[in-house]
Amino acid sequence: MATLLQTLTLAVFLLLAIGAPIRSAEAHARLLSPPARDPNGYCGAFDTGLCPPCGNKDKSQANPAAATYQRGEAIDVVWPRNNHPGGFIRLSVVPFSSAQTFDDFAAGTVQFSCHESGCKSGFADPNAGDAPGTPVDGNHCATKFTIPSYLPDGQYTLQWLWFGGASFFGDLNRGQTDYYGCHDFTVRGGAAVDVNAKPACPAMLGGDATSPDTSRCKFFGTGSPLQCRPDGCQGSYKDGKPQPLLQCLASKGANQPTTAAPKPTVTVGPTTKVPVPAPTAPAPNPTTKVPAPPASTKAPAPAPTSTSKAAPSPVPTKEPTPAPAPAPTSAPAPAPAPVSGTNVQLFTDALHGHAAPAVSYVASSSRPFQVYVNGKLNGDFPDAWSAIGRSCDVQHNQCADAVNRGQSPAGATVGQCDEQNNKCHAKIAEGVAAAEALTKKN
Structure with missing residues (x-):
């Protein structure tokens, strides 16, 4: 015991001696709820290539039958801040039968939210890490996602993508590359299918730990997905809308309504309920049902039902296929x-x-x-x-x-x-x- 205490004391002394920060464990945001196809989650736009759009598990390891929702049903989407400030969360839906490429998910964008929605900002400095003692995945951020009424009964995949974040290994003035994950599910029943209900542009559920303004979020860099490559990109903090939404609004001449993300009560895992702080002026939503994780993430995906139909035409705004990591400007x-x-x-x-x-x-x-x-x-x-x-x-x-x-x-x-x-x-x-x-x- 004495040897262990001496070792720990020496380690802390050395950290202080060279100016290394004593902080919570560095980790990345990831999809916590609803259950991700790849629960390990830490999959993203690495320097040397792109992790697959749904992580390291392809459709053969998915089980869309494990979660069923109705059109018009609101579900809680939860992720941890894990010491990273700023950025946007993009939520996209594509048919499970689709190729599920990056372009598919970009075209299937349903809404954007703020990364720091419903969670606490940095300790002492809003851009800094979480409060001392906060465990990994302990500071939960969240938003509501309503199953669109334009989706016919069938099987689908929801992609959660975080982009425009910062804090590169504790350096608050450098960007964090994108991370993403997917949830597979089935739509059955609920509101009548209305193929004309799809808006010209995705919704914006703004408001975060920095500002309750529902039309904007704090972000770092360009405000576009898959652009902070190599990891640790240069840039600055800004407030506003994501670039794909701005481009869509400009091309369609649309007026985009914005709402604050409401207060969700989140089920993370099979039994633990975690209350998430509400942003200012939350809007009401239907009662939430969050499915339990599937018994096995390796179960083969069932074939789409005979009633499955392809989703309506994708969101007009289309992002190009991600290019290799850009060369530095200097x-x-x-x-x-x-x-x-x-x-x-x-x-x-x-x-x-x-x-x-x-x-x-x-x-x-x-x-x-x-x-x-x-x-x-x-x-x-x-x-x-x-x-x-x-x-x-x-x-x-x-x-x-x-x-x-x-x-x-x-x-x-x-x-x-x-x-x-x-x-x-x-x-x-x-x-x-x-x-x-x-x-x-x-």
């Missing part, structure tokens, strides 16, 4: 001259040909801990903890992307990449100790 800084002993990434195990990149310490820089990938600066950080974490995640992203593209050895799985990432993060404290030794030398 040439990347040259790699620092290698100096023996400057790599503070101590996890050296490779998996399927992918290793965590080195973390260099450059004493002359105001952001001395730098991660380089293929000779290019991938990220620079004021503290070792954030830089080493980024290095671990680069390995994970490259590993998972290769598996998804079929470029890994036979039998390789994303789960193996996840396990490797956990091992890498477990070595961060040792790297922090090495960084502390370097700072003393310089």
Whole structure:
């Protein structure tokens, strides 16, 4: 016991000694409720490629029969803030039988909401992390989603996509790449089908922890999906509507009504009910029913019923297929001259040909801990903890992307990449100790 206490005390001392922040665990927003097809959730627009639109589980592992809703029924959609400020949540619906591409989901957009809807903003600084002691997934944000009356009976997939967020490994002035997940469900009964009820443009349910203004949200960067690539993009905080909605309104000459997201009472998992704070001036909605998660996420998807029909024509505004990560507007800084002993990434195990990149310490820089990938600066950080974490995640992203593209050895799985990432993060404290030794030398 004494040895354990001494070790913990030393770790805290080292964190303070090199200026590493003591904060809640860094994590990303993900779809908590209704149940996601891929419950692990951390799947997004990585630097080297795009995670599939519904995560690492395709339709063969989906079960749309596990959740049934009626037209006009309102459901609670819940995700955690997890230390990340700003951004938009896009909710889209496509037929389960569709190809479910990024273009399909962009065309099937039903509504936009604010990322920080119904949850607490940062502790002390609105853009900062959650309050000390907040567990991962503990600060719940939420919005209401009403099953559109223009959807005929049948099977569908709801995509949840978060974009325009910030806080790149604790750096509040850099953007966070997009993350997304899907929920599969069946529509049966309810309001009469009205194919003419589809609006010209998606709805906007604004209002967040920064402002109750129902017409806008706080966001970082361009306000467009799949644009913050590479992860940690440059930009600034703004308030407004998402770019796809602005483009739709401009092209259609539509007046877009906006409403505040109402107060949901959320069922996350089979039994735990979590009250979510309401934004200012909530609007009433029908009673909510949230289905329990399916018994097995690997159950094969049933064939669409004979009454299933294709959804009406998609939302006119269409986003182009995501292009590869854009090149930086200025040439990347040259790699620092290698100096023996400057790599503070101590996890050296490779998996399927992918290793965590080195973390260099450059004493002359105001952001001395730098991660380089293929000779290019991938990220620079004021503290070792954030830089080493980024290095671990680069390995994970490259590993998972290769598996998804079929470029890994036979039998390789994303789960193996996840396990490797956990091992890498477990070595961060040792790297922090090495960084502390370097700072003393310089």
